[in-house]
Amino acid sequence: MSSLKRVCVLGSGNWGSTAARIIGNNVLRLPDFDDRVNVWVYEELVNGRKLTEIINTEHENVKYLPGHKLPANVTAVADAREAVRGATHLVVVIPHQFVQDLLDSIRGSVGPGARAISLTKGIVISTQGMTTMTQIIHRALGIPAASLSGANIAGEIAEEKYCETTIGCADPVEAAVWSSLFNTPYFQVNCVSDVIGVEFCGALKNVVAVGAGFIDGLGLGNNTKAAIIRIGFLEMRRLALHMSDAQIQDATFMESCGMADVITTCYGGRNRLLAEAFVKTGKRMSQLEQEMLNGQKLQGYLTAGEAYSYIDSRAMTDNYPLFTNIYQICYEGKHPRSIFDGLNVDFSRDTRTPPPPLPSSSA
Ligand SMILES: NC(=O)c1ccc[n+]([C@@H]2O[C@H](COP(=O)([O-])OP(=O)(O)OC[C@H]3O[C@@H](n4cnc5c(N)ncnc54)[C@H](O)[C@@H]3O)[C@@H](O)[C@H]2O)c1
């Protein structure tokens, strides 16, 4: 039996395929890793052919990442249990609403020494409260899980345009291994120890993106969008600190997964695009998703619902007026112009580090 480590990518959407492309190229340079990278594909027919068959013969995910070849050492596998067999490093990158079912399907097939990293941007609310993807992975499979999130629009990365990303991993040795799998000259990884901070940023920025799309749909300008980005960033930071019982490090919000992702998502993301269409057409988000995304999935309106149920169940809506307004616009028929209602919230007490004393005037 080979002692080489092996990667399995669980997911083959727009970002999953881009990640597989990066990892597939990187493992060829890493002596500890097997060249073969399995990618689990949620099987479907594309023009009458199985997507796995297309990927394995044409080396291209023609549906989710058209125009970008995958390395030949990347193999599409439709059976998730078969895909993960022998894998030491699992990369979880499917929309968050499908993660639990997928993990349930591979339970028992993953070796005890395996580890995972979540590229999924979403959180789940249950009767126990809020759960991140790495927590779900750890509970389902009993293996350690890191997180990766950043200002990362997949199409731009597939075109090899320079960007940054953040890996959250508590163990520095493991962090270095994950970094070696993802880092490229055009995809610059920075590692932090704050696993769930990276995840909360990735999930909650999608709600801000919906708000930014509403502003675009209303035809308002850059100043207005900047205001929504600023307030949205502060609400997501406040909510993440609250949900994590202040375990998250403030510095994480300044990484690519924080401030930078809020910016890119509010200008170039799918959540923004469909929120703009929501205002212009009056159609529901789920309908627009079906009509406009060709099988790709939105996370933002779902996370807006999940975040709101957490906020509302704890009677905290006054502290989160923007997130509350975005939820009510998405789900309760409120007019998009109501996004501005009650936005004059004081965030000054959220700063946990006291500012340094001012220099004395005589110095
Ligand atoms: N696309 C991006 O630019 C980008 C960048 C960073 C992070 N992300 C995050 O990565 C995650 C995955 O997004 P993506 O862009 O790779 O996917 P996607 O939205 O492009 O595609 C949806 C994927 O879900 C699969 N799918 C559909 N029904 C399914 C089911 N019942 N069970 C399992 N899978 C099913 C489809 O086959 C497809 O692979 C999301 O959380 C997203 O927020 C996306």
Ligand SMILES: O=P(O)(O)OC[C@H](O)CO
């Ligand atoms: O296209 P979106 O809105 O799912 O966002 C994509 C990425 O998360 C941006 O970093």
